[in-house]
Structures are given as structure tokens and as C-alpha cells.
Amino acid sequence: MKPEWGIILGWILLVARAGAARRGPPEEASFYYGTFPPGFSWGVGSSAYQTEGAWDQDGKGPSIWDAFTHSGEGRVLGADTADAACDSYYRVQEDIALVKELCVSHYRLSLSWPRILPTGVRAEQVNRRGIEFYSNFIDALLKSNLTPIVTLHHWDLPQMLQVTYGGWQNVSMTRYFRDYADLCFEVFGDRVKHWLTFSDPRTMVEKGYETGLHAPGLRLPGTGLYVAAHHIIKATIQCQLRKICNQKDNEVSQNCFTPCMMLIYHNTADEKERG
């Protein structure tokens, strides 16, 4: 894959700033072609696994997606992996220059949990080189006047947490996620003001634990999705509460949890269908 595609990678973000004023008669004004409300911000985004590459470099541990794509079981078209992906780990400056060409103001990136905590557990091992990589990345974005939006978890759970505990099937994930999130807030929170906990958790739990089409490839029909979703919602709420309690700078909490709200909504609808 070419680096350009990594940047454009399907995640077009529209970040509406709070307080963007409505003007004129609501119906006509809101769909006026080519016009966006004042204060509307444009951005693009990516995920760590799909762009970074360097899957085993500088102390990074394996993620469930590394294990899934390396399994040799033909689970990915063309037996493809993201071992090198867009090589973004080594091309931060080039990628930022490409984002600048798009004339956007925000860039959403995700942190690879196993790059920061190789086994997933903060108490076991912290990879300073992983923290340094993201720290430099964030500094480079800010220097280019791009506002970082950071996703804590975009599907690439540390493989050790999957092997040892069954991943999101196990309530202990909430504790490990909390420790990981705390560390990220500590080391990047001075510069990152917009955080997301999970990216598209709905797809993550459905394809990961129900149909098995995505990592970790488990087929647990009827229960897997709901157990994983329950733990993800718990993890998100814990994380949100801690952020609000621990930080004077509360700007963060507003943006945090829309994806999980969607998850709750969707699951409630599913449960109704199931009677």
C-alpha cells in the first residue's frame, strides 16, 4: 500500500465544534450546497495497525491482528499482513506533509497498545521507545498546526491479553485498559485534548467475537458480542470517570464516548429483536 492511501484510509472526520451557530431558516440553510457552519472543522484519520508497520520493531509486542494475519489459516485475502503496512512508523514527516496538502485542521491517530505496553499490562513492562514514538508524532502534528485526536484502542489488543485472559470476554480487560489509558493521559495529556476510547466497538465485537471474521477470530454466536460489548462499555465509563476526576482540563470528556453510545443503542435494539 502506498503511504498516501494510509492517510486517506477511509476515516474522514467531521469535528463539529461545540457552539457552532445555526443561522437562517433551519431547513434551507442546513443543506445549502458547499457551505458548512462557522466553526466546523475538517480532519482525516488512520489507525495504528493499518498504517504503522514495524510490527515487531523497537520493543513492540504482538497484537491480536498480528496473530490473526500470521496464523496461516487463510483468514485474510491474499494472505496479506500489515507487517509493513504504509511504513508510517518510519515516515511520520512525509505523512504529515501529505495531511497538510489536504488542507485539514485535525488528524486522528490511534495508539498501538502493544507498542506502548508489549504484554498489555502496565505493571509488567512499559516500552519507552513506543511512548517516544507517539510523543514525537504528536509534537510533529502540533508543530504543523494539526490538532491531534487520539484513539486509545483501534482493535489491536495485545496478543498476550487474548492468550492469557480471553481478551474482551474477560472483565479483567477493564482494569488493564484503565491502566493503559491512565499512562497515555499521563504522558500525552499535556498536548492531546481530544480523546476517543474505542474506534467502532460495534464492529470490533461483532466481527471479533461473533462471526470470527476479524481478530481474534472467535465464533461465539449469541453471547460473544454481548459479553465483549459489556466489558467495553464498562472500560469506557471507568476511563471517562477517571479522566473527569483526575484532570482539571475537562475539554476531553465531551468527545470521548460517542462510539460507545452507538453501541449501547444498537445492542438494545438487537435485544428487542431477539425478544
Ligand SMILES: *[C@@H]1O[C@H](CO)[C@@H](O)[C@H](O)[C@H]1NC(C)=O
Ligand atoms: C478471566 O481471567 C481470569 C484471570 O485473571 C481467569 O481466572 C478467568 O477464568 C477468566 N475468565 C474468563 C471468562 O475467561
